[in-house]
Amino acid sequence: MEWINAILQGILLGGLYALFAAGLSLMFGIMRFVNLAHGDFIIAAAFLTLVFVDLTGLSPLWAIVPIVPAMMVAGYIGQRVVLNRLSGKDLLPSILVTFGLSVILQNLMLETFSADSRRVSAGALDTAAIPLGGGLAVGVIPLLLFVSAIAVIALLNWIFAHTAVGRQLRATSDDPETVSLMGINKKHLFAIAMSLASGVVALAGVLLAVKTNFDPAAGPVRLLFAFEAVIIGGLGSLWGTLAGGVILGVAQGLGAKIDPGMQILAGHIVFLIILVLRPQGLFPKQRG
Amino acid sequence: MTDLLTASSLDAFYGDFQALFGVNFRISEGESVALIGANGAGKSTFLKVLTGLLPVPGQSLTFDGTDLTQHPAHEIAKLGIAMSPEGRRLFPSLSVRENLLLGATVAREGPWNLQAVEDLFPILTEKANTPSTLLSGGQQQMVAIGRALMANPKILLLDEVSLGLAPVIIRDIYSALPRIRENGTSVILVEQDIGQAVAVSDRLYCLQEGRISLEGPSATLDRADISAAYFGRKKEHA
Ligand SMILES: Nc1ncnc2c1ncn2[C@@H]1O[C@H](COP(=O)(O)OP(=O)(O)OP(=O)(O)O)[C@@H](O)[C@H]1O
Ligand SMILES: [Mg+2]
Numbered sequence: 029m030e031w032i033n034a035i036l037q038g039i040l041l042g043g044l045y046a047l048f049a050a051g052l053s054l055m056f057g058i059m060r061f062v063n064l065a066h067g068d069f070i071i072a073a074a075f076l077t078l079v080f081v082d083l084t085g086l087s088p089l090w091a092i093v094p095i096v097p098a099m100m101v102a103g104y105i106g107q108r109v110v111l112n113r114l115s116g117k118d119l120l121p122s123i124l125v126t127f128g129l130s131v132i133l134q135n136l137m138l139e140t141f142s143a144d145s146r147r148v149s150a151g152a153l154d155t156a157a158i159p160l161g162g163g164l165a166v167g168v169i170p171l172l173l174f175v176s177a178i179a180v181i182a183l184l185n186w187i188f189a190h191t192a193v194g195r196q197l198r199a200t201s202d203d204p205e206t207v208s209l210m211g212i213n214k215k216h217l218f219a220i221a222m223s224l225a226s227g228v229v230a231l232a233g234v235l236l237a238v239k240t241n242f243d244p245a246a247g248p249v250r251l252l253f254a255f256e257a258v259i260i261g262g263l264g265s266l267w268g269t270l271a272g273g274v275i276l277g278v279a280q281g282l283g284a285k286i287d288p289g290m291q292i293l294a295g296h297i298v299f300l301i302i303l304v305l306r307p308q309g310l311f312p313k314q315r316g
Numbered sequence: 317m318t319d320l321l322t323a324s325s326l327d328a329f330y331g332d333f334q335a336l337f338g339v340n341f342r343i344s345e346g347e348s349v350a351l352i353g354a355n356g357a358g359k360s361t362f363l364k365v366l367t368g369l370l371p372v373p374g375q376s377l378t379f380d381g382t383d384l385t386q387h388p389a390h391e392i393a394k395l396g397i398a399m400s401p402e403g404r405r406l407f408p409s410l411s412v413r414e415n416l417l418l419g420a421t422v423a424r425e426g427p428w429n430l431q432a433v434e435d436l437f438p439i440l441t442e443k444a445n446t447p448s449t450l451l452s453g454g455q456q457q458m459v460a461i462g463r464a465l466m467a468n469p470k471i472l473l474l475d476e477v478s479l480g481l482a483p484v485i486i487r488d489i490y491s492a493l494p495r496i497r498e499n500g501t502s503v504i505l506v507e508q509d510i511g512q513a514v515a516v517s518d519r520l521y522c523l524q525e526g527r528i529s530l531e532g533p534s535a536t537l538d539r540a541d542i543s544a545a546y547f548g549r550k551k552e553h554a
Contacts, residue, residue, distance in 0.1 A: 192417075209369070210390075212421055
């Protein structure tokens with residue numbers, strides 16, 4: 029029963045990893061843009077949640093209301109003003125610039141919030157759990173995380189499949205030169221993609237703040253988990269990314285069960301095994 | 317007739333490499349103009365210049381009273397220049413119908429819509445939900461032309477629509493041309509087959525190594541002159 033519990037908790041944790049990864053996957057999938065500051069933006073959103081709770085005294089989940097739209101707007105502007113200058117055939121400029129951005133963000137957070145590990149309390153929700161019988165229970169917050177991940181991925185997929193903007197985003201991902209022949213301004217579209225990704229980052233940050241401890245240096249590890257989830261799932265498929273997150277979460281859960289020190293390592297090992305056996309990931313985007 | 321689009325002594329570069337030299341070109345409303353020339357002559361380059369894919373700052377290029385060199389590709393599309401590009405360039409993640417719908421992004425008024433395009437190429441109705449990668453070459457070409465028409469362009473650019481297609485299919489595709497021109501749409505077509513180019517155009521330009529080597533009404537140009545202009549003197553005597 030303990031093992032089943034470990035798997036269950038791992039699955040739920042995978043939802044959070046999928047949220048980390050969805051933003052990264054969107055950016056890379058549409059703009060071929062690797063954002064090394066991705067994890068730091070998630071942590072920044074977590075600190076913003078902390079500030080929100082300090083200022084308002086409301087439950088941290090309410091932080092979603094201002095932070096998600098604010099980061100979506102900031103993402104759009106940041107892409108239009110700065111990042112569009114970097115996106116092109118060459119990956120290196122975006123890697124260098126976002127690496128720099130990552131260092132800057134970490135130091136800013138360190139200056140502002142100190143190196144202490146923080147957590148935001150959601151009050152009674154923190155410990156609330158739904159009993160499943162047989163000694164199993166799922167925490168309300170992990171469940172909320174998992175459901176949010178599914179909702180976000182379903183929403184993004186719906187946008188891609190059924191809206192004009194989604195069609196334009198898919199076409200831009202296919203062939204960014206030819207879309208301009210259709211009257212589509214690639215820069216605007218990239219900014220919309222960045223805006224969507226930033227919204228997911230913001231949500232992930234708020235939920236992370238409620239779920240676990242975080243500190244200014246916690247970003248790179250989130251980035252690593254996000255990369256692993258994307259690669260395990262296969263590039264270009266958001267449901268694959270969810271599966272990747274879940275596999276990573278379960279591997280970590282089982283690893284921790286064997287030995288608490290094994291938690292992170294077990295995730296990396298499963299990632300490496302999948303990378304060797306199936307480098308294209310489990311659910312790569314189908315072409316033709 | 318007044319000119320809809322004019323280029324005057326236009327040069328174009330890929331980095332340091334000059335691909336077009338002093339090209340003079342004009343097309344008027346409703347006219348069909350063919351552009352012929354050997355491989356690498358610069359035909360596709362000229363179409364890339366017209367659509368803004370290859371910017372030519374400081375050059376003289378006017379469309380419908382607008383200086384095209386001031387506009388990026390996506391704005392030129394909105395002004396009314398649409399292209400079926402070389403190699404078709406359909407979007408593989410999109411179905412046939414989605415490819416067509418994407419062409420309507422510019423939202424210009426005119427006779428062309430999904431219904432009209434599917435009437436022109438009925439097979440596209442049947443294949444509406446098929447991924448564009450699963451179509452035959454001829455069907456893909458129809459999607460590329462239909463996608464350009466969805467923009468209701470004033471000028472339609474067709475880059476080698478017959479490339480790699482069987483003669484019957486080529487005939488099918490060219491049989492759509494009169495209906496496209498019916499509404500006064502101008503057409504610039506790049507074609508390898510000189511006979512085909514002469515048959516479907518009012519006027520013809522021949523490009524040779526980036527320069528216009530011949531220009532004139534398709535009906536009266538001498539075939540020997542066209543061949544000479546096409547292959548160049550060197551090859552003629554070789
Ligand atoms: N993206 C590019 N970068 C550099 N040079 C290019 C590029 N595209 C074309 N060229 C060069 O420009 C010249 C004209 O090429 P272009 O594609 O316009 O020829 P074309 O007349 O369309 O030939 P084809 O019949 O083979 O399509 C060629 O010498 C070609 O090598
Ligand atoms: Mg060409």
